[in-house]
Amino acid sequence: MSVFDIFKKKRDFIPHNYNTYSPLTFNAEEDPLVSSCIDKIVNTLSVLPIRLYSHTTSGKKQAVGHWLFRILEDPAIEETSTLFYSSLIRQLLYTGNAYVYLCRGSKGEVLTTKLVDSRRVIVKRSEDYRKLFNIDGKVYTERDILHIPYMTGYNGTRGYSPIDLNRDLINLHQALLLYINNYFNNSVGSRKVIEFGDSWGNKPADMEKLYATIIPYLNKFVIGPNNAGKMMIPPPDTKIGSIDQASNVQAELSSLLTMVEKQISQCFNIPYEVLDSSASKYGSLEQKQIDFLQSCILPLGNHISECYMKLLTPSEKNLFVEYSYSNMLKSDFKSTIEYLSKEVQSGLLTINEARGKLGLDNVEPEVGDILFMPANLLPLTPENVEAILAKSKLALDELNNKVDDHNISGDDNE
Secondary structure, eight states: OOGGGGGGSHHHHOSSOOOOOOOOSTTGGGOHHHHHHHHHHHHHHTTSOEEEEEEETTEEEEOTTSHHHHHHHSOOSSSOHHHHHHHHHHHHHHHSEEEEEEEEOTTSOEEEEEEEOGGGEEEEEOTTSOEEEEETTEEEOTTTEEEEEOSTTOOSSOOOOHHHHTHHHHHHHHHHHHHHHHHHHHTSEEEEEEEEOGGGOSSHHHHHHHHHHHHHHHHHHTSSGGGTTSOOOOOTTEEEEEEEEOOTHHHHHHHHHHHHHHHHHHHTTOOHHHHOGGGOOOSSHHHHHHHHIIIIIHHHHHHHHHHHHTTSOGGGTTEEEEEOOGGGGOOOHHHHHHHHHHHHHTTSSOHHHHHHHTTOOOOOHHHHTSOBOTTTTOBOOHHHHHHHHHHHHHHHHHHHHHHHHSOTTSOTTO
């Protein structure tokens, strides 16, 4: 069965009426800091390459011929790999769970995958303690669904997102933002004041008449962009003034808000300085990226990789899934050139390996695939090693001969 034959058997391809995922967690997606944290993680991890490798005597190599390598490279028919992984990671962070439906062919081989809306999945355990996934009334097993739970708060059946685990803290942040917005909109700062004369009256009916008259007047002649720069003419029997209300609550609110935002960023394992560059403690962009990689991206990426490794059979222990984080460790071009030059000169990288890191084509293997040693940058081949050792031995023999021929009295001419 080909990949496109799947559409002929739609039930085998989509376990339910698939809807595009949209988070639904007490409006947490409307919190600007939560959205910023999730966007930072998603935009970073979703574009990093995830590959299947096999262990070799010299390190590792890509297992290109394996079916899982193809699935990781192109996980879905309808979406690009970046869109698929960004949706998976976003769903994982918002709901605590990501479910990948494995679409198998007639021989049981996995042909493609599909992301399932996690809000429609109910996970239970069978009598032999295996996971059962109920989706729209139909039950699937772990052969059909790859379950990726969030690492923190996993109870053996489902994961809990950072949002669920820190609901009170996020609610506090939203309350602070709302309070600050209302506070500065209604009290602090310079505000216009209208004083009304006695002709306007002071009864409730008079007040209704006042609002019905004065509001349209202000909208037409006083406020709005059309009146910018024009002279302000007060209505009859009124006087327009201003009051200034200063308060030190701004500094207190700012300090409290920063403290809460730091705690929320820690919930997502993101250093706060990564989100707020004004508070940066880093001396370089590279140091900032390394901190973000080690505390946030690396643990989450390794977890997703290990979940995909569950699709391998016990006999395939030589294979492993891994993200490539090299793109996050790129420094400025000058530093990169200096670093690669030293690596080639010290014999740690070949010329072609260094050129590959710069995105350049390989040179001839006779030169590009050979390691060099610091001694005049000679190719590190067995012949050169033997020649250097022979030359050293010859120099040592000549030195010993000179010592033996030396006259002990000090007169070497005799």
